[in-house]
Amino acid sequence: MATIDSLTPPPPWTDTDWSAHVREAVIGGRRLRYLDYGDGPPLLLLHGLGCSWQWWLEMIPSLAREHRVIAVDLPGFGRSDALDPPALMNSHAEAMFALADELDLGPLVVAGHSMGGLITLAMAVERPERVRGVVLINAGGVPMTGLRLAIVVGVLRASQRFLAWNPVTRLLVTRTGARRLLLRGALKDPGSMRPELAAEVVPLMASPGFLDAITAASEAVRASRPEDVTCPVLLIWGAADPIVRLASARQMQERLADARLEVIPGIGHTPMVEAPAVTTDHLLSFTRDLDEGPA
Template sequence: MTTPPSTAPTDIASPWGGVGRTLDLDGPVHWVDFGGPDTETGATEPAPVALVHGLGGSHLNWVGIAPALAARRRVVAIDLPGFGLTPALGRATSVNHNAALLSRFIHEVLGRPVVLVGNSMGGMVSLLLADRRPEQVAGLALVDPALPNPGARPDPQVAATFAMYAVPRVGELVLTRYNKSVSDRQRVLGTVALCFADPSRADVDVVEAGVELAAWRRSLPDPEGEFLGAARSLLRVLRGRREYDRIMRDLDRPVLLIHGTRDRLVPVSAARRAARLNPAWRTAYLEGMGHTPQLESPEDVLGHLEPWLESLD
C-alpha cells in the first residue's frame, strides 16, 4: 500500500471554519467538521448534514454554504476515496463502493440519521445509499445530481470527454497527457469554466484553495486511475437507468432537488424528468446557474435549502 505525501494541506478549509479530520475506514478518509450550534442540555438536536461532493470535487465544493448551515445544525463534509485529501490507496472508487463507505462514515462519525446534501456524483452516491440504508437518511438535498437524460442531445464537449473516459487505456492516456500539459491553476480554472455558467462568479479564495489541493493530488501515485474508476462507474449507473429510475421513483424520504438551468454536464431537462418520476420531491430551478450553484451562487442555494431543512425538524 502506497503512503500518501505527508504534506497534505489538512487545514485547507480553515478560512471557512472547517476543521480537517481523518478517519480509518480500511485506509484514511479525510473529512471536514464545520461544527454546529451549541445545543442546550435536553434539547432535541436537528438531523446533522453530511455534504457529498461530485466527480473531481472535494470538501471545498461546500465552503460557500457550510458555515451558514452550521449555524443551526452539525455539518460535515467528506472527501470520498480518490478525491480531495482522501487517496484511494487500493480501495475502489466506484459510486457503489463510495456509497458503502459513506454509510460507514455516517455510522462512525455521526451515529444517527443524517440529511445528505449531494452535488453531481455525490447526488448519485446519496441516492444509492438512501435506497440501501434508508434508516440512515432523514432527507436528501440533490444539487445538480448526476441523472440520466434519454433522448436528449448532450453538450458536445461533455459528451466527447466522457466518451474518452469510458474507453480503457485511452482514458488513462489522454487524462495523463492532459494533466502533464497544464498547470494546477489551469486545471482548476478549466473546471470552473465547465461547471459555472458565469466563471467570473468564482470565489478567488476557493480557487486558490483548489489550486493548493490540485498540487497535492498531482503528487499521488495514480490520480488518473482513481478518477476514471469513479467516472466509469457513474456512466454504468446512468446506462442502467431502469434501476436508477426505480430508486428515484420508490424513494420515500423527503427530497429537495435544486438544479441550475444552464448546467452543461446535467441538463435541467434531466432534473425535470427525475422530478416527474417522484412528484413528492420539492424542486427549485435556479435561472442562469451552472453545475455547481452552491459555489456559483451560495445565497440562492441557501434560500431554498435552509427553509427545506427547517421543515424536516
C-alpha cells in the same frame, strides 16, 4: 497595479481556521478526510467528480449555524485514499455509512452535487432508515441518452488529463481569465469562483480516483432508479447547466415519490460556487421543513 481579484473583499469563510475542524477516519483500511463543523442535526455533503470538500466552503458557515456539517473528501478525491477499482457508487455509499457509524450521526440529510448525487441516491435506496432527506444539486442519476452520456464521459476523461498538467493548475489558481476559459463546463461564469476558493480546490482536482469514478458513475447513471427513493427530496438546479440539463431534472422530479425542484436562473453546473447564498437558502428551507414535520 492591483487586479480586480485583489480588490474584492475576502469571503467570510477565510476568517476560520478550517484545519482545526478537519479530521481523518480509517474506513475499510483507508484514510478518509472530512470536515466536521457546527452543531445540530447532521448534514452530510458529498462533492462531485474531481472535487473535494472545499467546494462547499462558500456555504458551510451558514449551514453550520443550523447543522453539524460533515463535508467529505470522497474516496480517491481530495486527500482521501482511493477505493479499489471499479470504485462503484454503492461502494462509496457504504464508505459514507461507515463514516456515519464512526461519528454516531444517526439519521442523516445527505446533499450530493453531480457525482455525489449518485452516491446520495444509492444511500437513500440501500438504507432508507438512515437517510431522512436528500438534496440533489445538479446531480447525477438523471436520465441521459447513450450518446449524451458517452459525450459527457469523453469530456470528463479529457478534462482529467488537462487538469493533471501543472501549468494549467497554476493558471486556474492565479488568473480569473484562465478560470473563465477553462472551467466553462462546470461554471456558467467561471469568474464567479473567488481566487481564494480556486487556491483551495484547483490543486486537488486531478485526483487519483477520477478515471475509475467516471466509469463507475456512467454505469450508475444507466442503473439509477429514483422511483426507489422514499424520503423527501429537494432538487436544486442551475438552469444553464450544459452537463445535466434542466429538462433531465424535471424528468427526475416526475420519477421521485416526494420531490420539489428549485431552479436558479442563469447558473450552471455548480450552484454552491456560483450562487451559494441562494443554494443555502433553498437547502435550509428544506431541512427546516424536515425538522418541523408535517403541519
